[in-house]
Amino acid sequence: MTKPKITKLKLGTARRGRPPLEKAGEVEDRILQAALQVFIARGYEGASIDEIAEVARAGKPSIYNRFTSKEILFKEVVLRWAQRSNEMATSTTAGTIQERFETAGILILQRAINDETVGLIRSVIGEATRHPSLATTIHYAMRAHGTATVKKLVAELAEADEIKSLPAFAPDNLEATARYFNDLVFLPMLMSSLFHADLTFVKGMMEKHAREAATFFLSGCGYRHEPAKAGGRE
Structure with a gap:
């Protein structure tokens, strides 16, 4: 079965390298939003850090610097969603x-x-x-x-x-x-x-x-x- 396509998050002009301090929270929010989309579409087992990184337009090191495992990322996604909802x-x-x-x-x-x-x-x-x-x-x-x-x-x-x-x-x-x-x-x-x-x-x-x-x-x-x-x- 073909996997449903998940739209990448829209960004402004991309810049490589470590984001400035004032942008760090923005990158984290983008990762969490992308992970939310992927976990909903694929489930926990079917989701991959590779796809989350692609949807978020972020490198895998950026994700692992903030969330050391997929389990921790999943937990943070759900808890952030629960708080906001x-x-x-x-x-x-x-x-x-x-x-x-x-x-x-x-x-x-x-x-x-x-x-x-x-x-x-x-x-x-x-x-x-x-x-x-x-x-x-x-x-x-x-x-x-x-x-x-x-x-x-x-x-x-x-x-x-x-x-x-x-x-x-x-x-x-x-x-x-x-x-x-x-x-x-x-x-x-x-x-x-x-x-x-x-x-x-x-x-x-x-x-x-x-x-x-x-x-x-x-x-x-x-x-x-x-x-x-x-x-x-x-």
């Missing part, structure tokens, strides 16, 4: 507490469920038997990044008068509460996306799923939504 801007201050949790759930899914994310997670899963330590380390690091981000969302929402007195939203419980919310919202959609080559169907289910997950989550936390009075908004 979890840097979400929040806009959950409008509406009822129910609507705000629904919006938070939709934000999580819109940021997380895409071809890049799913491709990278498939690559990690593919290494679970061949490189169990690597896959396990990445799994827990990704989970920690996701929980930390969702905790910020939940902490913001926990200030609302309707729920701030509930035990689930006490400061000592916020991390566990955030993890449960993330699991309810994200994991079912992730599992579905892993089994769909085309994510169109999964993306079409996001909003409905986020609303249902928010309702179930708030109920489990002890929040009781009171229907609007006659003539008011439901």
